[in-house]
């Protein structure tokens with residue numbers, strides 16, 4: 574079970590003077606259950622790539638399939654849920670509840686099953702019950718994003734794709750969204766996140782993909798990412814590398830703040846032990 578991107582190229586406005594090649598011979602396989610982080614420069618093709626995962630865009634050449642079925646088949650929208658970059662634009666209904674119900678209702682759910690899906694999705698993202706009947710447009714930016722995520726989750730996708738879900742969130746909402754993504758991943762859902770905030774997401778990821786000018790410029794595990802000399806490093810990894818250069822015997826392949834702290838404490842203890 575996987576999303577398979579084979580030799581995909583894509584151009585916007587083909588055959589016109591505005592033609593722009595946004596993806597070039599991209600090959601990629603995302604297994605069911607993986608947490609994938611997609612990074613890269615502005616305009617490198619990240620959003621274009623993920624729009625191929627549920628057939629919103631069709632490749633100019635090459636193919637995309639989901640669990641063996643071509644991605645543009647309509648039923649794939651149920652398997653691959655996408656949260657776009659400005660999720661508040663995905664909200665439209667009179668109430669939070671109706672907004673979240675729209676997707677599953679559209680796929681034929683009704684009655685008790687529909688109610689169950691909506692309340693479960695809203696609970697998963699931590700939206701308080703008293704907000705269910707509120708207009709989504711009266712919510713804060715962070716709450717709007719959670720409602721939009723609930724709307725995608727209520728469809729019960731096997732693959733959840735989020736485009737820059739952390740940007741513009743305050744630290745508290747950011748932290749709680751990271752926890753939500755972690756728990757969805759633990760429940761077996763594939764989580765595919767496009768983000769420039771690599772450092773925040775690195776500890777959750779199984780695989781990192783970097784895009785550059787419509788091509789994949791790096792693909793590997795978080796460990797390979799921090800060891801590579803061609804990738805931008807999280808601040809905490811840079812700090813560990815600097816400590817190592819200054820002669821401290823610390824590991825410099827760490828990207829998790831807590832782990833780095835434990836490593837520094839370990840080295841500090843060893844040093845004070847050897848000085849006694």
Ligand SMILES: Nc1ncnc2c1ncn2[C@@H]1O[C@H](COP(=O)(O)OP(=O)(O)OP(=O)(O)O)[C@@H](O)[C@H]1O
Pocket residue numbers: 585586593594595613614615616617618619620621622784
């Ligand atoms: N609707 C569109 N029409 C024409 N060109 C587009 C369209 N959307 C994107 N492009 C162009 O395609 C290329 C890839 O854009 P894309 O949005 O996929 O990149 P991105 O890596 O997601 O960028 P960002 O970080 O800004 O979201 C860019 O050159 C962009 O200008």
